[in-house]
Amino acid sequence: MNEQKPGFAVSSFALLVIAFLQVPVIVVVLAGFSETSYLTIPPQGLTLRWFGEVLTDPTYLSAIRISLILAVSATLASMVLGVAAAYAIHKKMLPGSDAITSFLMAPLVVPSVVVGVALLQYFTLIGWRGSFLALILAHTIITVPYIVRSVLASLSGIDPSLEEAARVLGANGPSAFRLVTLPLIKPGLVAGALFAFVTSMENVPVTIFLASARQTTLPILIFSSVEMGVDPSVAAVSTLLIVATAVVLLLAERWAGFHKFV
Amino acid sequence: MSRLVLEHVEKRYGTVPVVKDVSLTIEEGEFVSLLGPSGCGKTTILRMVAGLVEPSAGSIRIGEKDVTNLPPNKRQIGLVFQSYALFPHLTVFENVAFGLRRQGESGNGFSARVREALALVRLADYGERYPRQLSGGQQQRVAMARAIAPRPRVLLFDEPLSNLDAKLRDEMQIELKRLQAELAITTLFVTHDQSEALSLSDRVCVMHDGIIQQYAPPEDIYHRPATAFVASFIGKPNRLSGTVAGNGADGRIDCGQGLTIRAAAVAARAGSAVDVFIRQEAIRLSTTPEAADNALAGTVAMRSFSGAHVQYVVRLPNGTELVVETPSSGPASDLAPGSAIHLLVSAADVFALPAAGRAS
Structure with missing residues (x-):
C-alpha cells in the first residue's frame, strides 16, 4: 500500500467527522450521570444513582435477561445454520449458489420493518404469534447473513487441498471438516457470531412486531421508556449497553481480527 | 506396500x-x-x-x-x-x-x-x-x-x-x-x-x-521413443518431415531437396510420411569432414551461450535449420556466425515416426 501521511487539513477534518459521529453517544453517556430526575445536557451534578436503579429494577433486569437469552439462542442457531450454508455454497454443493447467497443476504438489504411485518403475518398464519421460539427464529433470520458472510470470507482463504489431505490421511468427511476446516474458519465464525450477537441485542424494528408483553427486550424497553417520558435511568442503561457492546467488539478485534470480516 | x-x-x-x-x-x-x-x-x-x-x-x-x-x-x-x-x-x-x-x-x-x-x-x-x-x-x-x-x-x-x-x-x-x-x-x-x-x-x-x-x-x-509425441516431448528435438525411402535396417528418410537422413530402425512403410526427430544434444560438430552415418555440411547462422552449453542454429544447403547443443568447453564451442561446419549424427539417434500426436 502507498503509505503517504495525510496533510494537516485532512487529518483534522477526519477528527471532526469522528467527533461528530460520537456526539450522540457522548450525550447519552453524560446524561446518565445527571442528578436531575429528567434527561438534561449538560448533566447537573454527578451521581451513579441511575445505574443503581437500573441494576435493581426488575423490569430492566428481566429485559436484560430476555435480551441475553434471545441473543445467545439466535446466535447459536445462526452459527450452526450459517456455517452449514456457507460451506455448501463454498463447495458448490447445490446449483445456483450465487442465487442462494443473495437470498441469504436478503435480510441485510430488505428494510427491517418489512422483515418484521412479513414475519408477523407469517407467524400469525401458522399460529406461532407471541411465542418465544418465533422470536428466536426471527432473530436467527436477521443474524444469519453476518455469519454466512464472514464464514464465506474465511473459507475462500483456505487451500481446498487441506480437506483432501485430511481425507487421504484417514479422516472421513465429517472429521476432516471438524479437524481442519472448522479450526481454520474459527476467526471468521467468531467475528460473525459477535456481530450477530450485537445485532440481536440491539434489534428493535423486527422485535417490536413479534415480542409479546412478557418478552420485552432491552432495546424495546428503552424505546418505550423514552416514549413514556424519560428519566436518566434510560441513559444509564443505554450507557451500559454501549459499554458492553464496545467491550465485545474490542475483544472480537483482539481475538479474531474482526475488521477483516466486516 | x-x-x-x-x-x-x-x-x-x-x-x-x-x-x-x-x-x-x-x-x-x-x-x-x-x-x-x-x-x-x-x-x-x-x-x-x-x-x-x-x-x-x-x-x-x-x-x-x-x-x-x-x-x-x-x-x-x-x-x-x-x-x-x-x-x-x-x-x-x-x-x-x-x-x-x-x-x-x-x-x-x-x-x-x-x-x-x-x-x-x-x-x-x-x-x-x-x-x-x-x-x-x-x-x-x-x-x-x-x-x-x-x-x-x-x-x-x-x-x-x-x-x-x-x-x-x-x-x-x-x-x-x-x-x-x-x-x-x-x-x-x-x-x-x-x-x-x-x-x-x-x-x-x-x-x-x-x-x-x-x-x-x-x-x-x-x-527409443515409441511415438512421435514422445520423441517430440523428451529432450530438445529438431523436427523435420519426410517420406520413408528405405525401412528396417536400411532406414533412409527423404527430407526433400536432396537431403536424405539415415535412421537406425524405421518401422514405417516405404513411401509413408514421417516426422524425423534429431535431438540437439545428439548432433556432434566438427570443423573437418568426418565419416558418420549422417554427415551434413552447413553454416552457423546463430550462436547463443547458456553456461554449460552453447547452442547453434545451423543452416543446411537446402535451407533447413537445425539447432545443435554442444558443451561450452568442447572443441567447437566458439564458432562465429557464417562459419562452415559439419554435423555428425549417428543413425541410432535419428527417430522416424509416423507423423501424428505432435507435442507442439
Whole structure:
C-alpha cells in the first residue's frame, strides 16, 4: 500500500467527522450521570444513582435477561445454520449458489420493518404469534447473513487441498471438516457470531412486531421508556449497553481480527 | 506396500474425456512417473488413485484389494500435494501425527513413529514449529514425512517440486530418491518435468491427451521413443518431415531437396510420411569432414551461450535449420556466425515416426 501521511487539513477534518459521529453517544453517556430526575445536557451534578436503579429494577433486569437469552439462542442457531450454508455454497454443493447467497443476504438489504411485518403475518398464519421460539427464529433470520458472510470470507482463504489431505490421511468427511476446516474458519465464525450477537441485542424494528408483553427486550424497553417520558435511568442503561457492546467488539478485534470480516 | 493396478480406467467430465482407457501396473516398491504436458490427464489419474475423483469406468486395485469404490480415507495412501497442504493450525509434529491419530494410534510408540518420520526427512528438531515458520523446502519435507508416517501402501506425488527454485529442486530430487529407495514404497509421481521423471523413476509413463504414449524405463523413453509425441516431448528435438525411402535396417528418410537422413530402425512403410526427430544434444560438430552415418555440411547462422552449453542454429544447403547443443568447453564451442561446419549424427539417434500426436 502507498503509505503517504495525510496533510494537516485532512487529518483534522477526519477528527471532526469522528467527533461528530460520537456526539450522540457522548450525550447519552453524560446524561446518565445527571442528578436531575429528567434527561438534561449538560448533566447537573454527578451521581451513579441511575445505574443503581437500573441494576435493581426488575423490569430492566428481566429485559436484560430476555435480551441475553434471545441473543445467545439466535446466535447459536445462526452459527450452526450459517456455517452449514456457507460451506455448501463454498463447495458448490447445490446449483445456483450465487442465487442462494443473495437470498441469504436478503435480510441485510430488505428494510427491517418489512422483515418484521412479513414475519408477523407469517407467524400469525401458522399460529406461532407471541411465542418465544418465533422470536428466536426471527432473530436467527436477521443474524444469519453476518455469519454466512464472514464464514464465506474465511473459507475462500483456505487451500481446498487441506480437506483432501485430511481425507487421504484417514479422516472421513465429517472429521476432516471438524479437524481442519472448522479450526481454520474459527476467526471468521467468531467475528460473525459477535456481530450477530450485537445485532440481536440491539434489534428493535423486527422485535417490536413479534415480542409479546412478557418478552420485552432491552432495546424495546428503552424505546418505550423514552416514549413514556424519560428519566436518566434510560441513559444509564443505554450507557451500559454501549459499554458492553464496545467491550465485545474490542475483544472480537483482539481475538479474531474482526475488521477483516466486516 | 503393494502393487498398484489400473485397468481400463476412464474419466469423462460431461462428454469430455480426460483419461481414456488407461491400464497401468506399478510393481511393488517401484517408482513410476506420469509425465506429460498440462491437461494430459496425469493429475486426474493420481486423484482417481487417491479416491478424490471417481473414475467413469474401469477399476483400480491396490495389492489384491479393489479400491475403485472406496473413499480416500479407506485406501491407505500417502499423498504429497503440489501446494504441500500442510495444516496451518497444527504444529509440524501434529501434522505428521495426523494420519497416525486417524488410525487410532497413541502413546509412546506413536510419538516414536512421528519422530522417526521427521528424522527421515531430517527435521527431527522442528516438531514444535508451525508450517508458516518453515522454508519452502522444509515444508516440502514435512509434507513427505506426513505422507509416509502412517506407512501407506502406495505413495503419490502431485508435482511436489514445482514450487521450489531450481537449486532446491535438485536437492529435493536427490532426497526424494534416497527416501524412496530406503522405504521401498510403491510410488506414483506426477510431473511435467522430464528430467525429474527420467532421473527419479524406475519406469516412466508418458501421457498425452488422456492416453498412454509409452510406458518404459527412462533409457528406453529417451533412446527409443515409441511415438512421435514422445520423441517430440523428451529432450530438445529438431523436427523435420519426410517420406520413408528405405525401412528396417536400411532406414533412409527423404527430407526433400536432396537431403536424405539415415535412421537406425524405421518401422514405417516405404513411401509413408514421417516426422524425423534429431535431438540437439545428439548432433556432434566438427570443423573437418568426418565419416558418420549422417554427415551434413552447413553454416552457423546463430550462436547463443547458456553456461554449460552453447547452442547453434545451423543452416543446411537446402535451407533447413537445425539447432545443435554442444558443451561450452568442447572443441567447437566458439564458432562465429557464417562459419562452415559439419554435423555428425549417428543413425541410432535419428527417430522416424509416423507423423501424428505432435507435442507442439
